[in-house]
Amino acid sequence: MENLLTIKNMNVTYVNKVRRVMAVRDVSFSIDKGDSLGLVGESGSGKSTLATALLRLHPHSTEITGEAIFEGQDLLSIPESEMNKLRWVKIAVVFQKAMNALSPVHRISTQFEDIYRVHYPNATSEEIRERAMELLKLVNLPERVYRLYPHEMSGGMIQRMAIAISLMHHPQLLIFDEATTALDVVTQGQILKEIVEMEETLETTRIMITHDMSVVATTCNKVAVMYAGELVEFGMVKDVLTKPNHPYTMGLQRSFPSLKGENTKLESIPGFLPDLSKELPGCVFAPRCPYATDRCRKEKPPMMDVGNGLAACWRCEER
Numbered sequence: 001m002e003n004l005l006t007i008k009n010m011n012v013t014y015v016n017k018v019r020r021v022m023a024v025r026d027v028s029f030s031i032d033k034g035d036s037l038g039l040v041g042e043s044g045s046g047k048s049t050l051a052t053a054l055l056r057l058h059p060h061s062t063e064i065t066g067e068a069i070f071e072g073q074d075l076l077s078i079p080e081s082e083m084n085k086l087r088w089v090k091i092a093v094v095f096q097k098a099m100n101a102l103s104p105v106h107r108i109s110t111q112f113e114d115i116y117r118v119h120y121p122n123a124t125s126e127e128i129r130e131r132a133m134e135l136l137k138l139v140n141l142p143e144r145v146y147r148l149y150p151h152e153m154s155g156g157m158i159q160r161m162a163i164a165i166s167l168m169h170h171p172q173l174l175i176f177d178e179a180t181t182a183l184d185v186v187t188q189g190q191i192l193k194e195i196v197e198m199e200e201t202l203e204t205t206r207i208m209i210t211h212d213m214s215v216v217a218t219t220c221n222k223v224a225v226m227y228a229g230e231l232v233e234f235g236m237v238k239d240v241l242t243k244p245n246h247p248y249t250m251g252l253q254r255s256f257p258s259l260k261g262e263n264t265k266l267e268s269i270p271g272f273l274p275d276l277s278k279e280l281p282g283c284v285f286a287p288r289c290p291y292a293t294d295r296c297r298k299e300k301p302p303m304m305d306v307g308n309g310l311a312a313c314w315r316c317e318e319r
């Protein structure tokens with residue numbers, strides 16, 4: 001498999017007058033062309049921060065270190081002009097509140113044309129309309145919405161429109177940050193099915209940030225688990241979701257309904273995320289981990305090879 005993105009020792013720190021929030025901490029992983037990576041972890045674990053920083057859409061005062069090599073270029077350090085060339089063409093992102101991505105005062109058709117012409121300045125309205133119709137079909141929207149203004153559309157329609165726009169230039173890397181969460185289950189299922197099929201033909205790579213493990217199970221081949229800004233487990237979906245190695249992933253797995261549909265009781269993980277403005281010595285999950293030992297509280301476990309993936313837990317060393 002050909003490598004597409006390699007993240008090395010990435011740190012993202014939000015800085016304001018009173019605090020420094022270390023929202024992404026020393027994260028490293030890599031994905032190949034054609035992969036679809038589920039990025040999971042409870043609210044506040046740094047998933048959106050990672051995605052936002054990769055596209056350099058973070059607030060100005062944010063400090064970022066490390067590397068994110070995409071096709072030989074470091075996304076974290078290339079000039080803004082280079083980043084602008086990649087955004088929407090090679091890397092596209094859809095956030096949960098896609099509403100903000102569309103202009104309220106222009107018809108959808110105008111917005112399609114504007115975005116299309118950023119990279120193909122000479123494209124005719126007819127050409128663009130043709131591409132738009134393909135994309136509207138893909139996200140299950142009727143052709144008539146092309147003439148509408150965003151305020152004439154429902155939230156779900158706008159969300160689907162944002163997904164359609166993200167696919168406009170056949171990006172190599174597609175990042176969905178809870179992009180389909182607000183859609184009804186049937187629509188979400190249909191769109192994801194279309195996208196997975198499209199990815200197979202075009203070799204698109206997708207990073208899917210979601211709280212829905214069934215979406216990871218059905219549309220991703222790899223999964224990365226984040227906790228308190230750190231990557232704690234990484235591997236193939238078929239291994240990680242059935243035999244997790246990190247106690248946090250085990251907890252996550254138990255807190256979702258069984259994917260096989262059996263009736264099991266949902267458990268939540270007791271406790272809270274730690275304060276991300278502090279240095280966190282030892283294992284980040286130790287305060288909530290049922291297996292934590294003295295060593296876990298003092299010494300940070302590195303990501304260790306567990307045969308079928310990586311996990312940052314001292315218990316994996318024993319094997």
Ligand SMILES: Nc1ncnc2c1ncn2[C@@H]1O[C@H](COP(=O)(O)OP(=O)(O)OP(=O)(O)O)[C@@H](O)[C@H]1O
Nearest residue numbers: 014021023042043044045046047048049050059276
């Ligand atoms: N602009 C910001 N300034 C300061 N802190 C921030 C900012 N944005 C996010 N944070 C903090 O960074 C941490 C990670 O937030 P992030 O949004 O990346 O989490 P997440 O994993 O995407 O959560 P969710 O699942 O709820 O979307 C949180 O503690 C959050 O409060």
Ligand SMILES: [Mg+2]
Nearest residue numbers: 047048049177
């Ligand atoms: Mg988020």
